Amino acid sequence: MSDDGKPWTRRFRQIRVVEMLRATNVTPRMRRVTLGGAEAADLPLGPTLKLLIPPPGLGRLEWPAETRPLVWPDEALRPAVRTYSVRRQDLAAGELEVDFVLHGDGPAATWAATAKPGDVIGISRPSGREIAKAAWICVAGDHTAVPAITAMLETMPRETTGHVFMEVPGPEEEQPVSAPPGVAVTWLHARPDQSRLAAVFKDVPWPDHDDVGIWVGAESDTARSLRAYVRDVRGVDRRRFLVIGYWKRGMSETAYGEALDHDRDADYFAVALEEEAARHGHAHGGHRHHDGKHDHAH
Template sequence: MAKPFVSEASLAVADAEALVGGLAAYWAGYDVEVETVGSCVTARLGLGSGVLEPDGERLKLRLEAEDLGKLELLRSYATETLCGFLKDEALVIDWRGHMATGATFADFREVRLVSNVPVAPRVRRLTFTGSDVARFGSEADLHVRLYFPPDGLETPEWPRPGPDGRTIWPADDRRPEVRYYTVRRFLPQRDELEIDFVIHADEGPGSAFAARARPGAVCGMAGPLGRGAPAAGWTLLAGDETALPAIARILERMPRDACGAAFIEIDSAVDEMAIDHPSGVALRWLYRRGAPAGATDLLFQAVASAHLPPDADPFVWVACEYSASKAIRKHLRATRGLARDRHLVVGYWQRDMVEAAA
């Protein structure tokens, strides 16, 4: 196993032990795996791990990640989180170890749009190319961060890592919008990536880009990150439109003798799309029939009623609205008794935040 990329820091705080306890409770509330040994806390944060150790009136920090790009993002997250907890926006953390040396993040690439075609009534498939885009075709990680520059900006400007760990952004009128998307397919023979965009009525930055962008348009891409479903004797996949590209990719990459079930919530049959999947995996579409996204219990009921063969070592992968994901995760653990390593349930979006922005 390759050695991890590491950053360490030590900073003076009034009550380091209370701060560590507060951070552990905060992360546990978001289903982060937290391990406490004495006063030392280790948090598995997806991008990597963070170790926090109170030492009198100082807090020792150690971050580890498998590559420099994930370490830079983890360092930015840790810095911003500490600033929030300490209510000190002027806090400067002197990080040591693997540090940024480039003009942008280590995992960032500028990419160009090659084609933009419809594949379903509300889905468009965008194909991108650029330097070293093969890194985004990871088998293990599904997602990338896409950076959409403001309309009319002749020369895009991109974020970069600051010396204190924070992200340095361009001025507001030049700042790109960031959204997460699933890489549907990497085409190594052409150095191209395909990404499916669901076109929403509220037309956020991603939908707006997909609806209007023409070949040659430029955006930024960083990653990859975000786990899929590991090989299992029986697999249950469930999600709404936001998870459709990820579920489609997982299904298409499954062994042809795989067994399981997949539930995908959409508005109506018009939103269905062809997905190549093993014959042993039952694919079922769940229709909201005009109900707002995130307002039904269709996914919860589908997961709750699904039979998980106990002798097949099942794995459950779910991505949907945040409140629904919490209810499904609670059901899988409290009612089904699934261990943490036999399921992955993620909230891709929050309905109340979408409504507040409307």
């Protein structure tokens, strides 16, 4: 334990250990898990966080040895690392909510489906880029992006106008949304291999001004198509759009993150560096080194 009584300050990347407090199914395939405990207090606000998920049946988190390079425990003990959207934070109660899409047998979905109150999971400090504040927005995402989109709509200025498209497997996966009155929310129904997001997005009438904010979270091919459209066809400034591949057909999440970094490009990291410098009140020179090992955010 550190001198200030905060055990996470001496852990790998200052990961905090929190507990599952309760869970409920928002839709048949979307499970909301509330996390809390002593180490969830005084967390900063942010759109995404890393989850360190213990292997099934282990019930505790194992840490890497403090060496260079890091030496992780045996693979049977090593936690899975995933990045998820923060659905909601209650700073007063020291709680945060994370929504999980229940699909397949991946470690995050399996943990969310089976965890009981008191089960532990590791979390990083919330961080990440957010949609640019703008008079007009256009947001699109598939099932995995619904938690991020519904969270951003709840905190969006009420005078915002624009369009939001969320594509889910069927009407049973729609959920209540709190959006500004001038933002039209459209639910699309399609299988993941028959997505209509890109086509629908490109049909949206564009405003006659530059005060726009664009956010997309979708399968890799859709993300690449829409990034090119927003940047090259619409000419949107890189500070005003955020397009991320959440997953790639035929690849595991880990493989996608390590091989293609979820299709983040140089513009993404340049803007992230500028935003970080602005938050700290100074500018950075030179180039930011990036290790290419980020998981996507749900």
